Amino acid sequence: MPTAIIRHHIEKITGVARTWFEWSWENSLWVKTLVVEVEFDTDPNSYEFRRSVLDAIQDTACGVVGEENTMAVSHLKIVPANGEGCASRSGASHDPAPAELSRLVVGEPPGASEEL
Numbered sequence: 001m002p003t004a005i006i007r008h009h010i011e012k013i014t015g016v017a018r019t020w021f022e023w024s025w026e027n028s029l030w031v032k033t034l035v036v037e038v039e040f041d042t043d044p045n046s047y048e049f050r051r052s053v054l055d056a057i058q059d060t061a062c063g064v065v066g067e068e069n070t071m072a073v074s075h076l077k078i079v080p081a082n083g084e085g086c087a088s089r090s091g092a093s094h095d096p097a098p099a100e101l102s103r104l105v106v107g108e109p110p111g112a113s114e115e116l
Contacts, residue, residue, distance in 0.1 A: 006034060006064045006073065013060065015039050015053035017081045033075035034061065042080045054078060 003011075007019040017037040024031050036057055041048040061076055 006061060009060050009064050010034075010036055010057055013053060013056050015050055016057065022077075031074040032072060033077050034073050035077045035079060037079050037081050039081050041082070042078060 003019075004021070007021075010016055010019050015038055017039050019034060019036050022033045022035055024033065038050075038053060038057075040046075040050050040053070043049060044051075057078065058076070061073070065073060
């Protein structure tokens with residue numbers, strides 16, 4: 001089954017388990033989130049934490065979206081495959097580390113937040 005170009009490139013990064021898109025309804029608009037599941041703990045205090053992989057994901061996502069004018073992704077969410085290190089898997093809130101890349105703004109409709 002064919003996948004989006006952005007998913008294809010990100011899934012090549014060592015440490016990435018898989019990717020998928022999630023849709024949510026925000027402010028009367030559909031918003032697309034690219035979810036990246038990684039093979040390590042996302043807790044920055046963990047010995048298994050791999051900031052270089054998070055940076056590679058961000059660089060790849062921004063590069064692909066910057067080159068592909070038809071790609072619209074509003075959010076980028078990184079979650080651990082084992083469910084540890086990220087409270088969002090259990091529905092609890094947590095303080096996002098800068099490396100979590102909570103928002104990638106690309107092709108948002110007029111009036112949407114321009115926060116990076």
